[in-house]
Amino acid sequence: MQSPGYPRGTEGWDAFQWDRREDCEVRQILDRIADKWSLLVIALLDGAPMRFTELQRAVDGISQRMLTVTLRNLERDGLVHREVYAVIPPRVEYSLTSVGRGLHATVQSLVTWTEENTEYIVRARNEYDRREDGAAAR
């Protein structure tokens, strides 16, 4: 099952770098938590627990299906806890687990970085696109 020819300590491997083989768990997990919706949901669940419909309203643009899928994956990874109350109408509350809260901290630092550098990036994009347009015209 392990991809051959790339064991730890071999050439191509750097002790200060991380395992980035395609089939390694770190990359699988990273792909999962760093997707379009998970970051949003994790950010929202920090603080207070939320109900399904509440989340759907809060995450602008998410469909019911994707909210379900995202929550199931986060629950499966032990990052979100799903609490079902046996009442009618049904009441389900989602909250971060303690590990989930730990993740939120680093996610928040990524968000903060993005906020702080938004202007720079937008400017860079505009300049790049202007250059490209100019090149295409020629």
Added chain:
Amino acid sequence: MQSPGYPRGTEGWDAFQWDRREDCEVRQILDRIADKWSLLVIALLDGAPMRFTELQRAVDGISQRMLTVTLRNLERDGLVHREVYAVIPPRVEYSLTSVGRGLHATVQSLVTWTEENTEYIVRARNEYDRREDGAAAR
């Protein structure tokens, strides 16, 4: 250009939360840098500049097309610098800009978190899947 009906300071807005409207720039940027390949490329480019083929070998599983696309996007966002040497055969080196290096720091903290919690997550997944299998069998 701004989506109406959701200005800062209105109901639904929390000063400690970030702008998560679908069309906001923070979310667009986040989607871009948190995609399948960008994190890998940013992590690799930290330290020394690298050439195209070198990167392709280092990022296990990436296709030529996706490496090109990823690098173009990172360059467009001002996170990666592309240096072309006019020699034959051509030599192109990619490196992080100073802003890109700043991003790498927070990305690295996400990677570190993932490494530290891999075991927990894998265990959570196995437990979840066992529960699901049991439920499906019934």
Added chain:
DNA sequence: CGGGATCCAATACGATACTG
């Protein structure tokens, strides 16, 4: 209310072939 199931469209992506 909180979803599951199904169908369909958009897009992301890989494979391949070609080029300066």
Added chain:
DNA sequence: CAGTATCGTATTGGATCCCG
């Protein structure tokens, strides 16, 4: 070497309907 262009597929995700 470092790409671009094209094509076909696979995955993602939205819309809709339904149910406890």
